[in-house]
Amino acid sequence: MNSSSKIDTRRLKGSGFTLVETLIGLSLTLIVFLGIFGAYQLGIKVMGQSKARVGAIALADKQMETIRNLAYADVGTYSCKPEYPNCDFSQPDTIVQGYPFGKVKDSYQSVLNNVSYTISTKIDYAVDEFDGIAEPTDDCPNDYKKVKVAVSWGGKFSGEADFDTIIAPKSEQAECEETGGVLKVTVFDAIGQLVLFPSITITNVHTGLIKTAQPDNGVAYITLPPDTSAYKIEVTKSGYSSERTYAVGEVYNGQTIKTPTKPNVTLIEGKLIETSFSIDKVSLLSVSSYAEGAISSFVDSFFDASEIAESSHIVVAGGAVTLAKSDATHYYSSGYIISQTIEPPFLVGWNNLNYTDNTPTNTQIRYQALYFNGTSWVLVPDSDLPGNSSGLKTPPISLSRLDKTQYPKLRMLATLLSLSDHKKTPTLYDWTATWFGSAPTVVTSVVFNLQGQKTVGKTSSGQSIYKYSQNKQTSGGVADISGLEWDVYSFSVDKSATGLDLTRTDPAQPISLASDSSQEVALFLKVENSLLVFVKDDSSGQPIFSANARLFNVSLNYDQSLLTDENGQAFFLPLSSASYTLVVGASGYQNSTSTVSVSGSTTKTVNLLSQ
Template sequence: MVKQTHTYSTSQRGMTLVDVVVGTAIMLMVFLGLFGAFKLSIELVFSTKAKTGAVFLVGEKLEHIRLLAYDSVGTVGGIPQGSIPQTEEVVLNGIPYTIRTLIQYVDDPADGLGEEDENGIVADYKRVKVEATWSIKESIRSTSVLSDIAPVGVESVSGGGTLKVNVFNAQASAVAQATVRIVNNTLNPIVDVSAQTNDSGSISFPGALEGSEYEITVSKAGYSTARTYATDAGNPNPSPGHVAVISGQTSAMSFGIDQLSSLLVSTFEPIRDNSFSDSFIDTSKIAESSNTTVSEGDLMLASDEDGFIPFGYAFSNSVEPEYLHAWDEVRFSTDAPEGTVASIHLYYWDGEAYSLVPDSDVSNNSTGLLKSPVDISFLSTETYSDLQLYAGLESADSLVTARVLDWEITYEEGPLPLADVAFDIHGEKIIGSDSEEAPIYKFDESFVTGSAGERNISDIEWDTYVIGLPPSSPYALVERCPNTLVVTPNSNSSISLTVDTKTTHSLRAVVAFAGDPVSGATVTLSGAGGGTQTTSTCGQVYFSGLTSGDRTITINKTGFEPYSENVTVSGESSVSAILIPVE
């Protein structure tokens, strides 16, 4: 019998799972593409429909305005006045629109501008702007149209006067595209109109109705705001006050605005004495050691069954103050009986490891510091920001050990950040005076620093600012750096306030020349609690714990004439000294 063998080809089988998945994915991609195209076409149709409606509305509004008599072309609450609403809400084909209408007089340069106008009338014709805005998917769209409407016959202004506003910046340069808002609630109808300055930083409102109490506000995105102020109980003498318009005359006002800035105020405690010390009660202040031990309040050689080990060493913990101001001294006490050695050395972190401070900076450091205390006040805090003490102990007699009784590194630390300090700040720009003729400042605020001893004041305008502590503060001002704070436009300024616990009587002295602080000047104050101090980099010194009464302050600095002044100390007193250079 012959066996028959059957072979089946896999190509005759049905679709595999992979085929189904791939096919489905392809169909899905095609479907999504068609859906996206369909959705886009729908949005395009809607957008075109909305734009067409907007064009129709602004055209219809403009045609309506053109049909009006020239003297009637104006807006409700605008300049010139009229019956046309400044803002209207309209729904067309189910789409809501906002229609805004702005009408202004225009001074045509053909017959001269301003005071050089040939016929003295700066309102040559009216310019109408109609704008429609609408929303598509939270995106604001707009379209607008401009048209000039001229009077029939000779140009004229139907009553009223002209209100002109000039806007400049801190450098007295023109500010273009600044928004000028004019409001007068005493007229009927009420005036409320806004427009933007031209490239010369000016805008005129001819045809303004005669009246007083025109409120003017000038603003621009990212800029400070300037305005007029009402006369009231809080500001009986405003400057500038609201403006009056007289028929046939021009009332001109100028305002200064510029880019806003920020100011960082930091509060600190004064520089204080601090130290690292170890009297060897335990090993908690030992960073590394070999063949040494701490016992009975001493650092000594370790011992074994044969007695004290011949050599051992120990490193102290590192001394790296976060707010290091200056190093002071190394102090130590040792006991080295005959046949033993206790040598003390000073190490510093060089960026990779602890290394010996060179003998050129600390004498005899390589062989061992000779006598306590050792002056290290001249060490650079930048190079030597991290110090460490080292003790090497040796003994030629197994029955005797050298000992280190204690050691210490002293330094000045600070200023240290101080949290939750209240302070007052005001600028020098004045907006009026009170009933007692005391100035009312445009910016006059109170703040408190945060947990890091800082407070950032954003959106502050250019000015010269005075910062101090409120009378109720438990602190006294030790130093303000800089003493005079000038904030310029579009800047990030900073100032530090160093404060200390208030005493009954104190004196802060500020020493300067040509507006700059004088550092390194010797200041001597006579009387109890006085003494001699050296001015800081900010040119200031502070004497606390004084008694009240008359004293003499003398100041000396190489290159300047000696300065002397009689001062009366009472409460928190201060004195400013301007030095004169030697000729």
Template sequence: MHSSVGERGATLLDAVVGTALMLIVFIGIVGAFRLTVMVVSNNKARAGAVALANERLEYIRSLSYSAIGTVGGIPAGTIPQTEPVSLNAVDYTRRTFVSYEDDPGDGIGGADSNGVTADFKAAKVTVSWTVRDGVHTITLITRISPPTGVEASVPGGTLSINVQDSLAAAIQSAQVRIINSSLTPNINLTTFTDAAGNATLIGAPAGAGYQVVATKAGYSSAQTYSASSTNTNPSPANLGVSLNQTTASTFAIDLISTKTIETYLPVTRATTTEPFTLDSGIASSTKITVAGGVARLTADAGAYPASGMFISTLVSTSSLVRWQEFSFVHLKPSGTNIFYRIYDANGTNLIPESQLPGNAAGFTTSPVNLSTVATSSYAALTVHATLTTSNASNTPSIDSWSISDDSGPSPLKNVALTLRGTKTIGSGPSGTLYKYDNQSLSSGASGSVTVNDLEFDSYTVGVAASTTRVISSACDPQPEALSANSTQTTRIYLSPYTTNSLLVDVKSAAGTTIPNASVRLFRASPAYSTTITSDSCGQSFFSGIAAGTGGSAYSIQVSATGFVTFDSATVNVSGTSRLSVILN
């Protein structure tokens, strides 16, 4: 017998489908087997953890009431706070925490009916282990009452620690570490806050020097500080505990944040000039001759044509911010004229009247304001010049033309920077000590540096003394508040350092910056008068000026459309100076 081609194809397809189904079933069986093994292993490990926790609790119950405590704990004892334990080839970590507790049955704290807050001891044993799907933990807690059943006061006081976030909301499960090496036995323990953000330690031995550190995974930290040769006046200082008194302290922590600092050269004014020394600046022309540093009509047999024209090469710049002005120098004998028009990059479309009034008719008077031309539509320009004469013996001529623009900012590499917060930790011989004070940052090869793990605070970006530049503009005035759990980018613009300079920022009463404000700095003697329009950050930078203080101080006048003009005759300039002006 012979089988047909269709029958052979069907048989092959059946085999492929059957194999695929068997593979799926096999994978399912393997997955189920692995899951079963994992569950059995976890259950076995959990049983071991429970056994270890019970073992520790039974040991604690076997001790006398006064002996129940941990090494470095409150109350003190001989039980290790943390210890590695192996059981049935599983590695565990066993943690024991013992504390005095206040029974609400007879009142809490100051409301306790008999004045004894150390009503009983609580022992918490936590055992953790790691398997492939993560860390597992079990916790067992027991209560140990005084042997006579009668409460008795314990020597010492109470430490009451509250941990909250930047908005004063309670933080649960914050880690609180308490260290005091000046006491015997030493204290070195870790506890965690409850739902109200509190960690209370009853029976803390009386004495000074309790260092407290509060933190949480992914959060900042807050702590007390010891006095030292560099921090002679710590703040907050380590806590003290007095007999039968409560020492309370609050610590603020929150999720950490990230700050990126970018360094730039400021927006600069550039000018493109065509001097007509050659005809390289002309893309095309009709009846135009360039010679002797001028462009003029081309004479034919001693007579000049009625008109001629040329189109310039492309005028463009990188990082264009705005066009400024078009200017020209020309000579127009009697009966002659020159008309200038501004076109797009292709040289075919005239910039419309809506953006450049007078462009259609042609400009005859220099300079021409180009700041109204949108750079988003016209990132490059060309100049069309039409030369005319009604006298064949005369020709107009153009000596030069120029187009100025503002361009930038461009990244500035490898700038040595500083970053300082406003939170302090005390003071010493060198002055105020700041919690965060990084004096060795660099913007690197990209002109940018990112600082991670910053806590909520207000930070000031500065330029290291070793650099040869100074901040001439920053849209984010310093210091700048950094919120918890946020990402922030600060851009600063740097100019060459001069011995004396003044950075003026102009703001409204609402605190918003005011760009395009007119800022005039002047004085009579030694004579000085300069006006600088505030940039997009609302700032004007005066560099290379002489110092002026007291009787030789500068005057300033600041005006902006819609605001009352600001005047002051007492602007002191000495070194790198700064002035904030509020316009109403």
């Protein structure tokens, strides 16, 4: 009895699966079925594509046989005019003739085995360089015809099949029936190397005839019917700039071209016409916009010699510098002064050199800039300050090209010259050197014009029409301009529209942009009226980050809000000279409202009280 009441616990433990075991089993089953399903889908795709490709091959073979059975003179194409989509070769008014012109429709639709196909045929004359290209070496340059048939299909398993063949004339008479003109198109890059596989599109603007080529070596020979100023040529390549020809009277960016830089091409019967194009990989300009820092200056009005480091044969007196006299009636033929060292403590960038002088007939003053090369003071080279070796002319003289790290300090040199009889002296009344002496502030939104030096032609008044001239705008103080071709670019800002004056760029413009490159450019702007707001904690004096500053003037329709930076600053510009309402708030602080009168560079400090 005791033995019959015992329970076999081992059997109970093996009678089912745990939850983990069940999940693992389901996962493995799912992986297996997903693999099977994927293989099934791939099989369907392969079968569908194979079925479609078999149909494409059959249609291509049919098209090729049709072309081979034509007379050589009939091996050519035609297309339908847009208003006659169902045109026919037998109706000349409904078609556009190809070149060579013949009985083959350049594109048509066909359905086979429930698959819709597009059959496209391209036929071109081939120019073989072996027997010459054009007169006088080859009177019949159209050596044979190249045929390309492309059959494409859509749907879920779309694709395309391409087939090529050559149709040769049976006699020299057949070869010479149509001569045409031969166009040689060569495509170079920025350094003169051939561009491989460029896309060349040639359009006859009179007849609508279009020819394309993609030469593997960058050189294409194309035979076309003779015509005057008829062929528009455009050269492109993915990731590259583009170049093309233009017609007289064509409108480009709102301007009418009177004299194209590269006009449409004229072809002459039996002649070779050569033309070349330059394209290269495009580049990027990353443009930042800043409000110019405060301008500081060195000024000497020569009431004494305290700001002069060195001089010779010079008299400094009464606010003027003149040559000293060599005797009672004559001045020294030359003399010079060198300023004290100008070494700004917080140099952001050099600005200008200015002076006031008087140079009577037969006198002259030569102005130059010096820098310390580690051992002595020498002339700044012309490569950094053009004209410095021979003397700087016409103030104000821009010093903005001078790099602040290479030229942290300068001296000015003035050489006074008395020519001829030495009875007259030039006079220097004052000179000034200016620089930007505080860090610039980001201007969040600036509209500027970017213009290259390359042109597409001139207007009837002789004004250049630039290939690239577009207005751009910074957002958050930055504008990334992509797709630019290699060129020399200049920036400008419309002061009347923006209230901003472009003072300089870094690097100094014009900006030379190489192909396949990226270049950073900073625009520095000056405003007539601006407001710099400092927001601080009233008790600690510490700046408040991310405070909201709202400045508005209802009558001027001005209302802008900015968040303060890590220094507690918000910079409003450009502004009109007027009174504004300033509202400042921050989390954990009481709001502050005040009236600010803005005129010139205005600053306002706002101390917020804790709640």
